[in-house]
Amino acid sequence: MALTGLDIFKLLPKKNCKECGQATCLAFAMALAASKTSLDKCPYVSEEAKETLGGASAPPIKLVKVGKGDKEREMGDEVVLFRHDKAFYHPTCFAIEISDKLTGAELDAKIEKINGLVFERVGQKVSVDFAAVRNESGNADTFAAAVKEVAAKCNFALVLISTDPDAMAKALEVAGDTNPLIYCATVENYEKMVELAKKYSCPLAVRGNGLEETAALVEKVSASYKELVIDVGTNQLSQALAELTQTRRLSIKKKFRPFGYPVISFTSKDNPLDEVIEASVFVAKYASAVVLKADEKAQILPLMALRMNIYTDPQKPSQVEPKAYAIGNVTKNSPVYVTTNFSLTYYTVEGEVSGSKIPAYIISCPTDGISVLTGWAAGKFTPDKITEFIKACGIEELVDHRNLVIPGAVAVIKGALEEKSGWKVIVGPSEASGIPSFAKTHFA
Amino acid sequence: MPVQTIKERNAGKVGVVTIGATQEQGGTRTSVVKIGGESSLPFLHFEGEMPNKPVIAMEVVDRVPEEWNDEVKNAFTGVLDNPVAWAKKCVEGCGADLIFLRLQSADPELGNKSPEDCVKTVKDVLAAVGVPLAVVGCGVDEVDNKIIPAVAEACAGENLLLGFASQENYNTIVAACMVHKHNLIAQTPLDINICKQLNILITEMGLTADKIVLDTNIGGLGYGIEYAYSILERGRLGTLQGDRMLAMPTLGTVGFEAWKAKEANVSIEEFPGWGEQKERGILWEAMTATALLQSGLDLLVMRHPEAVKLVQKNIADLMEPSSV
Ligand code: B12
Ligand code: SF4
Numbered sequence: 104m105a106l107t108g109l110d111i112f113k114l115l116p117k118k119n120c121k122e123c124g125q126a127t128c129l130a131f132a133m134a135l136a137a138s139k140t141s142l143d144k145c146p147y148v149s150e151e152a153k154e155t156l157g158g159a160s161a162p163p164i165k166l167v168k169v170g171k172g173d174k175e176r177e178m179g180d181e182v183v184l185f186r187h188d189k190a191f192y193h194p195t196c197f198a199i200e201i202s203d204k205l206t207g208a209e210l211d212a213k214i215e216k217i218n219g220l221v222f223e224r225v226g227q228k229v230s231v232d233f234a235a236v237r238n239e240s241g242n243a244d245t246f247a248a249a250v251k252e253v254a255a256k257c258n259f260a261l262v263l264i265s266t267d268p269d270a271m272a273k274a275l276e277v278a279g280d281t282n283p284l285i286y287c288a289t290v291e292n293y294e295k296m297v298e299l300a301k302k303y304s305c306p307l308a309v310r311g312n313g314l315e316e317t318a319a320l321v322e323k324v325s326a327s328y329k330e331l332v333i334d335v336g337t338n339q340l341s342q343a344l345a346e347l348t349q350t351r352r353l354s355i356k357k358k359f360r361p362f363g364y365p366v367i368s369f370t371s372k373d374n375p376l377d378e379v380i381e382a383s384v385f386v387a388k389y390a391s392a393v394v395l396k397a398d399e400k401a402q403i404l405p406l407m408a409l410r411m412n413i414y415t416d417p418q419k420p421s422q423v424e425p426k427a428y429a430i431g432n433v434t435k436n437s438p439v440y441v442t443t444n445f446s447l448t449y450y451t452v453e454g455e456v457s458g459s460k461i462p463a464y465i466i467s468c469p470t471d472g473i474s475v476l477t478g479w480a481a482g483k484f485t486p487d488k489i490t491e492f493i494k495a496c497g498i499e500e501l502v503d504h505r506n507l508v509i510p511g512a513v514a515v516i517k518g519a520l521e522e523k524s525g526w527k528v529i530v531g532p533s534e535a536s537g538i539p540s541f542a543k544t545h546f547a
Numbered sequence: 548m549p550v551q552t553i554k555e556r557n558a559g560k561v562g563v564v565t566i567g568a569t570q571e572q573g574g575t576r577t578s579v580v581k582i583g584g585e586s587s588l589p590f591l592h593f594e595g596e597m598p599n600k601p602v603i604a605m606e607v608v609d610r611v612p613e614e615w616n617d618e619v620k621n622a623f624t625g626v627l628d629n630p631v632a633w634a635k636k637c638v639e640g641c642g643a644d645l646i647f648l649r650l651q652s653a654d655p656e657l658g659n660k661s662p663e664d665c666v667k668t669v670k671d672v673l674a675a676v677g678v679p680l681a682v683v684g685c686g687v688d689e690v691d692n693k694i695i696p697a698v699a700e701a702c703a704g705e706n707l708l709l710g711f712a713s714q715e716n717y718n719t720i721v722a723a724c725m726v727h728k729h730n731l732i733a734q735t736p737l738d739i740n741i742c743k744q745l746n747i748l749i750t751e752m753g754l755t756a757d758k759i760v761l762d763t764n765i766g767g768l769g770y771g772i773e774y775a776y777s778i779l780e781r782g783r784l785g786t787l788q789g790d791r792m793l794a795m796p797t798l799g800t801v802g803f804e805a806w807k808a809k810e811a812n813v814s815i816e817e818f819p820g821w822g823e824q825k826e827r828g829i830l831w832e833a834m835t836a837t838a839l840l841q842s843g844l845d846l847l848v849m850r851h852p853e854a855v856k857l858v859q860k861n862i863a864d865l866m867e868p869s870s871v
Contacts (some may be wrong), residue, residue, distance in 0.1 A: 187777040198681060221818060224769070224810070299677070314871060319548040340861075345869035352553045362550070380861050383834045387776075387841040398820030404810060405830040408769035409838055415773055447770065451809065474771070480736070522782050536809050 106156070108133040115145065138163055138182045156460040163354045167306050167332055167391075168286045169196070169233065170260025176232045178332065178391035179365035184355055189418050193365075195385065195416040196392040197234035197406060198262045203240050203249035210249060213398075214256045220403050221258075225320070226450035229407045231259060235394050236274075239266035247273035256277040261392065262286055262308075270294035279303035284392075286367070287334060288324055291314065297328050308367055310334040314346055318361040318509050331364045332392065336495065338371040340381060347389040365391030375402050386410050401423060421446040422472035427496045428453070431462030435503040438463040438546045440538075441489060442510060443470040443478045455538035461546050464501060468492045473485075475510045486519040493524050511537075552871045555831075555832065559789035561845070562757050563599065566730055567647065567679025568706040570796040575705065577677030580644050582760070582845040583796030584848065588783060589843055590865040600866050601840055602644035603636035603855055604681055604848045608800050609660070609668050610652040615850075616806050618825045622852050628669065630668055632674045635754040638676045641852045645708075647681045648672055653694050654685035662697035664779050669698050681708035683732070692719040694810075699723035708732060708760060714745050721752050732798060734762040737778050742790040759795045760846065767804035768809075768835040775799070776842045799839055802850030805832040829852035833857040838866070 112132035115191060117244040123144040125131035135156070142148060142156055166180035176196050183189045199217050201210070210357040214234070221230040234257045238246040246265055254261060254277065261283035263274050267372045280303070288296035300307035301430060309324050309331055312316025317335050323333060335346040349365055353359035368390040370378040375397035385393045386409050397403065415421065425444045429437075444467040456463050468489055470478040478484030493499065493507070507526045509516065511533030521528045530540050561583040568574025575746040580602050587595025609630045612620070630648065637643040650665045652658030669682055682698055684691030695709055695718060710732030712720045717733070724731045733749055735742040742763055750756055750799035763782060765775035779797060786794040805811055811831035814824050821827060836847045840862070849855050 184774075185777075185780055187781055263590075314550045314552070315548060318550050322548060331859055339867060340864040341590055341592060341867045342869040343591055344865065345871050348552075348588075348591060349552050349871050353550070356553060359550075360672045361550075376833075376857055377860060378831060380833055380837050380857050381864075382862070384841060384865070398600070399826065400820065401815075401827035402822070402830060404821050404827060405768060407811065408831075409772075410836055412773040413776070413838075417773065417777055434565065442633070466788075530689075534807065534809075536812065542856045 106136065108136040111135050114145040114148075114155055115444060116149070118147060120147070133477050143213075152312070153287045161363075163358055163363055165331070165488035166193070167330055167331065167365050169262070169282060169306055171282045174258070174260040175282070176260060181351070181391075182355065184351055186413065191414050191415040192417065193391065194410050195390055196232035197382075197403070197410075198235040198392060198394040199398050200235045200237055200264075200394060200396045201232055201249070201253060203236055203238050203242075203246045205249065207386050209533065210252055211256065214253060216398055218256075218258045220398065220400065222400070222404055222407055224404075224408065225413070226449055226453070227411070228312065229411065230441070231403060233258050233262045233392070235262035235264055235286070238263075238267065238270050238274075241267075241268035243267065245278050246270045248272045250275040252285075254281055258285075264394075266292055268292050268299065271296065271299055275299055275303050275305070279305065280286040282306070284308055284332060284367075286310075287425060288320070289541060293324055295318060297324055300328055300330065304330070306330040306332055308332040308334055312336045314349060318359075321361040325361070332367050333362065333364045334369070338369075338382060343368065344384060344388055347385070351389040365394040367394065369393075370395045370397075374401065379406060382406055383409055386413055420472035423449045423467055425467050425469035425492065425496070426496045427501060428464060428465045428467065429462075430456050431460075431499075432465075433462045433464060435501070435523045437461075437502060438508060439466065439502060439506065440464070440508045441466045441468060441493075442471060443468055443475055443484055445470065445472045445478075447476050451535045452538070453501075455535045456542070459539040461542045463542070463546075464498060466492065466496055466498055475512050479513050479516070484513065486516050489516075489520060490524040508541075552593075554786070555587065557586055557595060557787035557789070559786050559794055560584065560595075561783070561786055561796055562794050563762055564704060564730055564757055566681070566708045568704060572706070573704040575673060576679050578679070579706075580679050585783075585843075587787070587839055588780075590869075592869045593871045597866070599845075601847060601862055603858060604645035604647040604846060605632045605641060605855065606639065606647045606649065606800075606848055606850050607672070608649045608651050608840050610658055612651075612767070616812055619802075619806065619850050620827050631671045634672045634676050637852075641855050643678065643855070644678050645681055645685060645846075646672060646676060647683070647848045649683055649685070650694055650698075652683045653690050654687055655690065657685065662694045664695045665703040666697050667704060667795055673702065679708070680705070681710065681732070683710040688716045692716070695720050696723040699727040699729055702729075703727040706730065706740050710733065710734065711762065712745070714741060717749060718747065718752070720827060721749050721754050724758060725752070725754050730758045730760060732760050732762050732767060733795075735764065737764045739763075739778060739781055739793070743790070746792045746795070756791065756795060761790035761793075761795045761797045762799065763797065765799040765801065765804055765835075765839060765844075766804075766809050767801075768838065769808050769810060770804070770832055772835060773866065774837060776838060779842040796845035797843055797847040798848065799836075799844045800848045801836045801839070801844075802832055802848060802854075805854075806850060827850040829853045829857070833861075837861050
């Protein structure tokens with residue numbers, strides 16, 4: 104049961120020494136109740152208080168790691184139901200399925216394909232997270248053989264899918280040291296699966312059939328093992344949404360322990376496009392991992408973008424440092440583009456300017472990380488502000504000419520900007536994608 | 548083990564807006580569309596009602612949209628220069644619930660069509676399809692203030708959905724909706740307070756809340772959708788807590804936003820790392836829609852038939868009952 108700030112306060116040392124980073128013990132207690140800090144920040148809590156508070160101060164959803172080294176991913180440790188309340192922290196992991204019926208060249212090709220699911224978008228490198236090997240053959244040795252290949256050749260951590268403890272044992276013999284996610288413990292096999300998970304200290308997925316069975320099973324398993332991921336086992340989308348919503352609500356609002364773990368979901372559709380659409384619901388609503396069969400770049404990229412969006416911090420837009428950036432081998436005659444310092448805007452423009460193959464400067468004006476039109480409407484990307492930054496950023500020493508390209512979306516500022524800055528203003532295209540052809544006609 | 552699930556008892560709910568009118572109701576539509584009515588967050592059937600499923604309006608433009616992506620244009624080969632045939636194709640071929648007609652050629656730079664011409668286009672489309680219509684202007688306020696009232700008057704009885712009313716420009720269009728009994732799209736720039744304020748201004752003029760659909764503005768996938776997502780979600784939560792000035796159903800121009808994204812448009816030759824363009828573009832549009840369905844869109848304005856199909860299936864799946 105969740106404790107209130109006052110309940111917690113009663114158990115604290117009341118030294119008000121600030122070592123926990125909070126102004127008072129009471130403030131620390133409040134922060135603990137809201138899961139905004141952790142008990143270990145206070146060096147003076149008694150063992151007794153730790154016992155009592157341990158449960159209450161643990162994060163509502165446990166942080167669970169899969170994989171090792173570069174391949175490691177973290178799941179869980181979310182603290183809110185809605186991203187606007189704070190933020191979502193650990194982006195949904197995508198696992199792509201591989202059948203253990205594949206062998207030889209076919210298996211290699213599949214691994215290659217999954218290794219290729221790495222993307223560059225707006226200045227960031229993103230990729231899928233896991234390869235999920237499914238024991239479709241039903242044969243333990245076949246499973247182990249496939250797992251061994253994938254572990255050796257795939258750039259991502261593993262999810263091992265089999266409900267047969269013997270098959271899982273064999274697979275773990277070859278890949279247990281890579282910290283794979285064992286999928287899964289069920290009502291029938293959980294004792295053996297827990298043994299395996301303990302033996303290799305790997306995270307274990309627990310699958311029930313609906314909320315009640317899942318909670319009961321997690322309760323049993325967690326008595327002896329706590330590196331868990333849960334699957335409520337539901338296929339139908341609206342029912343799955345209902346259950347995912349409940350697991351998140353119960354863990355956050357009630358600290359209901361059996362659901363205090365990351366949740367994994369599987370797509371149920373056969374057509375990859377339908378699968379990807381189904382997965383979009385899971386990204387928005389509370390899945391920490393999604394397993395899917397779709398594996399084409401064109402199918403996965405949209406999911407990558409959605410995940411980046413849903414898991415950005417709504418409080419502070421990501422920004423680039425405001426300055427004059429040199430793109431390519433610039434000279435004193437290189438063209439100059441002006442934009443804002445919102446990361447998304449800057450990198451979109453940067454991608455196109457470098458794609459144009461004509462070296463240039465990009466000035467990213469300080470707009471507190473907002474887009475071109477938002478900045479213009481909010482008075483942060485105006486002729487005055489742009490002029491001020493042209494003078495401050497040093498571009499007037501870097502180039503000999505005085506020609507400035509502005510985004511087409513703010514064509515209206517041309518006159519005023521020319522007057523204020525003394526630069527000649529050229530209205531560029533309204534979408535950054537128009538920059539390469541624009542550059543060719545104007546600067547080649 | 549028994550699980551004590553949490554079911555929210557919400558004080559408020561989204562109002563219902565009816566678009567279109569059948570013969571008995573004074574119009575000529577063979578079907579009408581109702582949106583809104585939810586008393587929970589989207590698709591949480593276990594704790595609230597969702598009496599009307601989200602609907603898809605397909606976008607039709609009264610001029611050939613040369614600037615559109617080729618894949619979208621290819622889906623409408625032979626009808627792009629003919630809004631009547633285009634609209635028919637959307638209804639008969641794709642199962643569009645409504646037609647969203649943009650009177651772009653009224654723009655002085657895109658054809659400078661007269662209000663009479665615009666009225667004729669709307670009438671022709673009405674005659675060709677049985678579904679309700681949303682009609683919006685070209686985005687130039689002075690022009691829209693002439694064509695939208697003309698359309699409102701000529702189509703009295705049809706219970707259209709007309710747009711856009713904004714903070715800067717709402718008087719004329721609100722008056723036109725009131726006099727000729729149509730519905731209105733109230734558009735605001737991603738700001739809950741401005742949204743409420745505009746709704747107050749509009750309802751004070753006398754247009755009732757059950758005639759207003761909100762466009763709180765969306766961004767496409769990868770380009771601002773996170774803000775739109777949270778604004779819609781906050782709006783819905785406010786509604787459920789009883790805020791009546793937010794309690795209108797919502798609309799989003801999904802196709803318009805999604806197809807602006809570079810990821811929807813560039814060819815595989817240019818960006819081999821992003822895969823085949825057609826599928827990528829279709830998914831970009833479909834996912835812009837399905838993500839925003841999760842935060843509370845009621846009416847999706849879309850373009851590509853394949854994207855529409857994917858979203859129709861998603862809506863059908865999500866409208867299945869659930870219980871916890
Ligand atoms: C997300 C968003 C917000 C977010 C801000 C997010 C952010 N970090 O910027 C929030 C919710 C905070 C917001 C707030 C407001 N917003 Co706002 N917002 C949007 C939205 C949906 C998307 C903007 C976006 O991120 N676009 C993506 C980026 C990449 O686009 P971009 O910067 O323009 O860059 C593109 C091009 O311009 C071009 N480009 C960029 N730089 C350059 C440079 C050169 C040289 C060239 C050639 C091209 C180029 O390349 C990019 C890709 O093509 C738009 C509507 C829409 N759907 O577009 C409204 C919009 C921009 N907002 C608007 C407004 C009015 C506001 C507010 C002022 C409302 C208010 N509260 O009063 C506030 C201001 C906030 C403040 N005070 O700081 C209006 C602007 C109206 C106008 N035409 O002036 C818009 C258009 C909405 C609308 N239709 O009314 N907004
Ligand atoms: S560190 Fe402990 S004792 Fe010191 S102020 Fe914080 S809670 Fe109180």
